[in-house]
Amino acid sequence: MxxxxxxxxxxxxxxxxxxxxxxxxxxxxxxxxxxxxxxxxxxxxxxxxxxxxxxxxxxxxxxxxxxxxEELDVLDREGVHDERCPQEEVSRQQQLQLLQRALDELSEPCRRAFLLRKVDGCSHAEIAQRLEISRDMVEKHIVNAMKHCRVRLKAWGGQG
Structure with missing residues (x-):
């Protein structure tokens, strides 16, 4: 065989x-x-x-x-928010803190793949090369991270 x-x-x-x-x-x-x-x-x-x-x-x-x-939830929303509105700014800061808390719960490879994609804008191929994993694994990490963040934000009362 x-x-x-x-x-x-x-x-x-x-x-x-x-x-x-x-x-x-x-x-x-x-x-x-x-x-x-x-x-x-x-x-x-x-x-x-x-x-x-x-x-x-x-x-x-x-x-x-x-x-x-799949919806890309809060990280992919490109809403225009008014910097002059203090309530929106406080809400946004709280949302970011909850998101950081959720990301801290992820495994290191999962978190790194997610941040390289969403923050640094790297392609799946670039991430695979940097982390020395397959592109499939990169996709799995990103999807798992997004699902985890969505679930945690909902559980903690944030937008999800």
Whole structure:
């Protein structure tokens, strides 16, 4: 089965357009194969690997589409606020303090990925390179951080 590894990476690279993602999906494909509980031998191993990889690619595409559709909550809102209104300024400061508190609860890699994206404006590829993780992991960290912040802000009575 391992002889199909390079072939599958090349196929997925052409399909997905990203070598790192192709390698990740290939690795996940082989992990699925190892986790398989069936004792029956696979009659067509190459077809089995390609079908599994194709299904994982479809799942990846669906997850990416859902992530893009998610609201980006308070950090992505570009509201115009009046600096002359003291109540709005106090509210904004409280919101930022709650957000900082929520971010402090995150793991270091998750927090760093989130801040590099939202504060520094780095692309997912740049973040992956800086943190030495896959682009998929970058996306997962950012989505998890956003969900965590949203939940915590709601729980603490902030906007969420």
């Amino acid at each position: 391992i002889r199909y590894y390079q072939e599958l990476v090349l196929y997925l690279n052409r399909t997905l357009g990203d070598r790192q993602t192709a390698a990740d999906v290939t690795q996940e494909t082989f992990l699925r194969l190892l986790d398989r509980k069936a004792c029956e031998p696979i009659e067509q191993p190459r077809a089995f690997l390609y079908r599994t990889a194709l299904n994982l690619s479809i799942d990846l595409h669906r997850r990416a589409r859902v992530r893009r559709a």
